[in-house]
Amino acid sequence: MNSFAADVEALAKRVRGPVLTPRDEGYDTERAGYQLARWHRPDLVVGATGAADVRAAVAFAGDHGLPVAVQGTGHALAGTAGEGGVLINTSRMTGVRVNGRARTAWVAAGTRWDEVIHEAAAAGLAPLSGSFPGLAVVPYTLAGGLGLLSRRYGYAADHVRALDVVTADGLLRHVTEVSEPDLFWALRGGRDNFGVVTAIELDLVPVTTLYGGSLQFAGELAAEVFDTYLSWTATVPDEMSSSIMQMSYPDLPAFPEALRGRQAVHVRIAYAADVLDDAESLVAPLRALGPTGDTLGVLPYTEAGSIHADPPFPGHVEAGTALLGDLDTAAVRAILDQAPPHAPLPHVFELRHLGGRLAHPPAVGNAVGNRDARFLLNVISRLERAEITEVRPAHKRMFEAVAPWSTGGRLLNFMNGEDAAQQVRSAYDPEDYRRLTEIKAVYDPGNTFRLNHNIPPADDREHDRRAGMAPATVPVTPAT
Ligand SMILES: Cc1cc2nc3c(=O)[nH]c(=O)nc-3n(C[C@H](O)[C@H](O)[C@H](O)COP(=O)(O)OP(=O)(O)OC[C@H]3O[C@@H](n4cnc5c(N)ncnc54)[C@H](O)[C@@H]3O)c2cc1C
Known part of the structure; x- marks a missing residue:
């Protein structure tokens, strides 16, 4: 041996x-x-x-x-x-402990959102989870975490109270704003560049029900629905989160006959105001367009995963992303011209409405950047249905078409394409990226955590700036 x-x-x-x-x-x-x-x-x-x-x-x-x-x-x-x-x-490391009085949840590294949603609901609370409850809480949150309640409350990373993390030196640190402020700032947005998070403590919010669901429209109405949706987003309150998605349905028996081989547009709604009385009047301009399907209604937060109804099964997927500013009719044309039926790909593209609380810095600063963006564009193709050699150029054409409206930024959680490694800087504001490389040089100078969206350590010339940033020599033992 x-x-x-x-x-x-x-x-x-x-x-x-x-x-x-x-x-x-x-x-x-x-x-x-x-x-x-x-x-x-x-x-x-x-x-x-x-x-x-x-x-x-x-x-x-x-x-x-x-x-x-x-x-x-x-x-x-x-x-x-x-x-x-x-x-x-980390998939075996599961567990949730909700503190109803403090409105927090302690969550182990491999726990999925559906477990937290269930436990929090019993206390009349909800976590800042995303469109798909089957995602792991920790990676989602460390990269920012754009959720169904985000326009009201901000990114999930804005609501982290403490983290237990194993750093490259093998030490387990309990990291808070007080114990290690630089590492606390960097982990919330810099994700896995600084260590392996073994548990996280998060704020929960007092939400039990939503007005939500989706409106489905025939693909032929795409231009009108996208135009109306975009003007509508300029009028809605921060409690209204929404997205619009066009999907090309495969010609397969698994799908309803009316959709097979065709495109449909879906507007997804999650309205989380304290009082939902005005929900129907808020969505009336969208309903007036004549949806062929309508699931909007009051639902418990435990069923929020039905709003996007993301597929729960594994698949071969190629995806790309861009952050966009305010969009107009010309932007809609540019996007639709690069999608079916005018172009063969992508199979799915969506715009998520940003702004609201997402545009504000959190109470305790973190590394999540690009808060000025108004929309997130995601472009997704299934590699079971198209060759990668067709998919990549098609996605590239879409991103070139929206370049006039692009902020140049991206969200780490949606950065999945082949060139993700070259895109990491675009997830951060430039000064924050520099600070991240400096903190990296303190906590992971050998870049042990590099099999990721990597932030390399600043080189020695940055040494002076790092002097005041030494890690705690005796890490605080986790309380949990
Ligand atoms: C269907 C679908 C829906 C989605 N919806 C949303 C959404 O609504 N909002 C949103 O923000 N994102 C969304 N995403 C993106 C998603 O949040 C990210 O892909 C996230 O990383 C998924 O978590 P995971 O456990 O699958 O990640 P993995 O692929 O397992 O890991 C992702 C990254 O996180 C790091 N990581 C994992 N665990 C730890 C840890 N314990 N400590 C440190 N680093 C760790 C890994 O090193 C890796 O780089 C969606 C993705 C999909 C596929």
Whole structure:
């Protein structure tokens, strides 16, 4: 047995979860995620059961000079999958504890939103979850987290109170605004560049019901529906979150006959005011366009996942994203000209309405950037239905077409294309990106956490600026 194999065997004895190399049965299952088009190919995958396993895995990587990757539910693999190193799978690390009086939830690293939504609802509260409740809470939140309640309350990252994180030196730190302010700022937006978060403490909000659902329109009405939707978004209150999506339905029996081989436009609504009495009058201009399907109504937050009805099963997906400013009729034409029926791809594209509270800095600053954007454009194609060689140029054409309206920024959570690595800077305001590289140089100078949307450490010339930023030499022991 060579020394690496002996060390792997020793690690397997220290860790409660599985420790698997590419030769071991179960390796593929352990590294599988929801995104099937790209996978991590680590030298070693550790199925962590808790912070002690994470510490052991990070220490092992440090001893062998290996990079570390982390995987929650693996939706973002198209932008983050890497070769070699140690992959830590957090999917066994689940658990939620709600404090109804403090309106907070403590959430373990691999927990999905649906668990938190369920526990919070019992206390008359809701988390700032996104369109799909099957996403892991921690990666979603660390990258910002744009949710159904975000125009009212802001990004999920704006509502983090504390984090437990294993840093590259193998230490477990309890990070708050007070204990390690620079790391606290950087983790909320800089995601996995500073360590493996083992648990997070989040604010919950007093929301139990929404007025929400979707309106479905025939594809032939796309121009009129997009134009009306865009003017409508300029009139709505901050409690109204919404998006518009066009989807090209495959000609398959799994879909309703009326949709097969055709396009449909869906407007998705999540209205979260304290009193919902004016909801019907607010959506009246959209209803007046003559939807062929209408699911709008009052629903409990526990059913909020039905609003977008994102597919819960894994798939081969290529996606791209851009942040846009105010949009006009010319922008709508530019987008629709690059989509079916005028162009063969993408299969799905959506505009999510930003602004409201998203445009304001949080009470305690963080690294989430691009708060001036008005819309998020996401462009998605299924690789089961088209070759990657057709998909990439089609997506590129769409982003070129909207360039006049682009802010140049992106949201990390939606950065999934082949060139995601080159796009990382665009997720941050320039001064914040510089600060992130400086904090990286303090907490991860060897760039152990580089199999991701990477923020490299600032080089030595930045040393003077980093002097006042030393990490706590005796990390605070997590209270949880
Ligand atoms: C159907 C669908 C709907 C979506 N809807 C929304 C939405 O409404 N709003 C939104 O903001 N985003 C949305 N997203 C994007 C989603 O938030 C990101 O893809 C997110 O990263 C998914 O979490 P995951 O566990 O699948 O990530 P993974 O692919 O497992 O990981 C993503 C990244 O997070 C890092 N990471 C994972 N766990 C940890 C940890 N414990 N500590 C540190 N870093 C970690 C990984 O290193 C990796 O770089 C959606 C994605 C999909 C596929």
